[in-house]
Amino acid sequence: MQAKLTTHLAKNFLFLKGKKLLIACSGGVDSVVLAHLMHRVGYVTGIAHCNFSLRGKESDGDEAFVLDLAEQLSVPVFTETFDTIRYAKDQHLSTQMAARELRYRWFEELLKDFKYDYVLTAHHADDDLETFLINLSRGTGLRGLTGIPAINDRIIRPFLPFSSKQILNFAKKEHLYWREDSSNAATKYLRNALRHEVIPNYKKVTKNTLQQVQKTQQYLKNSQSLIDDYMVLIYNLAVTENFDGYTIHLQKLEELPNKETVLYELLQSFGFTDHKAVIDLLTAQSGKQVFSKTHRLLKDRGVFILTKIKASEDIESKFNESDNRSEHYFIQNSEKKITQPIALTIIPTDKVGYLDTNTIYIDQDKIDFPLVLRKWEEGDVFQPFGMKGKKKLSKFFKDEKLSLVAKENVWLLCSNNQIIWVVGYRADERFKVSTTTQRILEIKLLDT
Incomplete structure (x- = not known):
């Protein structure tokens, strides 16, 4: 031997x-x-x-x-x-x-x-x-x-x-x-x-x-290799990888024969073993989701959004609407930087610098500390920067074409229950710097 x-x-x-x-x-x-x-x-x-x-x-x-x-x-x-x-x-x-x-x-x-x-x-x-x-x-x-x-x-x-x-x-x-x-x-x-x-x-x-079973298994492995090669082509055709997971385009799947089997093959490596639950999602309404031990699969307007569940998160609490939106984080006047739940710097400055989606400048005298970071709630409204009227946040998200997953990850920076900033997307007009502003705050979203 x-x-x-x-x-x-x-x-x-x-x-x-x-x-x-x-x-x-x-x-x-x-x-x-x-x-x-x-x-x-x-x-x-x-x-x-x-x-x-x-x-x-x-x-x-x-x-x-x-x-x-x-x-x-x-x-x-x-x-x-x-x-x-x-x-x-x-x-x-x-x-x-x-x-x-x-x-x-x-x-x-x-x-x-x-x-x-x-x-x-x-x-x-x-x-x-x-x-x-x-x-x-x-x-x-x-x-x-x-x-x-x-x-x-x-x-x-x-x-x-x-x-x-x-x-x-x-x-x-x-x-x-x-x-x-x-x-x-x-x-x-x-x-x-x-x-x-x-x-x-x-x-x-x-x-x-034993020898005959091993021979059979080798034939099966060869067949599985053919399927794996085919799935590489399907992946390139129907799946888009993004920063927080994957998007599976349902229209592309609909054009394929055996779409149910193809979908299951795409998902099995992410721990989805309930074949029926996955297939039922094809005909479900937007917002329907199923879970594996490691991932969530969400249907949203003609696509499946596949995201990883963080190890520190509990599935039930993460995706329960009321639990998800009850988190409030307070920022005191003395704090110049926070790292939780997101990384922000809050720094006094004497001038307005370069504006982008990750940086805003506000009139410090128009806000009251502590500021509050929270998730959005149904009924939230704000006045988008550059606009005269108010807008429902749900309508803003729709106009921005945010997926359900993206909306869940949005944080709001607030003062006295008013939205200062839809963080990473749009500041509120009411807090902007004007010719009469005496004190300016630069608030920047940092990469983590």
């Missing part, structure tokens, strides 16, 4: 030579063999072990075993203990999904903090078959049937061509020691049920099961 792995690495993972590699090691036979083999073939490695605190003393025993393994191999070792049950409860996840999130998040931290280049996991051909069947049983698209990727950003899986039987035989032949995870025998988990009850019988009635 060592010779086969050496050939496989030279053919498919030549970029690993000279890199610092972190071996994800549970203490089970697969990861123990991976740690030994990568060390034997001369790679610079370290070992990372997660204690998920799910099996009491057994979990602690796994950790102790991995520490001894690292000492035997004379390689660095990193361990971390997680309260997986609490995390799963807090995040509304299954225990398995919680463990996966915790594991890969920690791996990212190790890569960054200790200058490792890649994490190697011991996923093998039987794991790949199990994943194929799990995705098939739950309902998936083509991508879900293509198998576990051998390279996924900085996660590398060099054991995918090898079966669990090959790995176990190597471990026995080399007299290696490993830990058995008692939870692997519990068939309450779908993966374990497939592993112990379904796949062994499937292998009995089929020939070269």
Whole structure:
């Protein structure tokens, strides 16, 4: 197996030579063999072990075993203990999904903090078959049937061509020691049920099961590659990238065959997995929106607007109208610069300089501190600079052709409940500098 792995690495993972590699090691036979083999073939490695605190003393025993393994191999070792049950409860996840999130998040931290280049996991051909069947049983698209990727950003899986039987035989032949995870025998988990009850019988009635499934997956990957190439053309045709996200032009989609499938393919990489909700948006009214864990998709006058949800924001509160418009930030007379919620400078000056959408000059004697920064509300009116009459802010937004997302991001600078400035768009005529002005304030919106 060592010779086969050496050939496989030279053919498919030549970029690993000279890199610092972190071996994800549970203490089970697969990861123990991976740690030994990568060390034997001369790679610079370290070992990372997660204690998920799910099996009491057994979990602690796994950790102790991995520490001894690292000492035997004379390689660095990193361990971390997680309260997986609490995390799963807090995040509304299954225990398995919680463990996966915790594991890969920690791996990212190790890569960054200790200058490792890649994490190697011991996923093998039987794991790949199990994943194929799990995705098939739950309902998936083509991508879900293509198998576990051998390279996924900085996660590398060099054991995918090898079966669990090959790995176990190597471990026995080399007299290696490993830990058995008692939870692997519990068939309450779908993966374990497939592993112990379904796949062994499937292998009995089929020939070269793993090889044939891998061949099928390669055909599926080729088909997926064709789709990916097609989607690049669609992206260039129907999607516009802008500073806060993407705009998908519905008229362009309407001209295409299979527009529902095309739309879903465009959005799946942004975490949208509810196919029906996405498709229903095609015929929904403007203002309708759906969410993934990371993005919002909003329909607005013939386009879909795709924006990222900030990590610090809660979906429900961000897009609740009353919550969104209840934020008020006060600017005192002594403040010359603020950075929250937006960056502004408020500086006295003796003359009016260059005017643009990000800079206004006002008569300081026409305002009262504290000034207030807030979001717009229905019924807001102001007198746009250069105009004699007042105008509803909603009408101003319509004339400016602002999208719903853009309107949500507009801030108003106010004095005594009067709008001084629709920040970044238009100042109010009532506060402008005149020939009788004694004190001038320059207010500038800064890039952040």
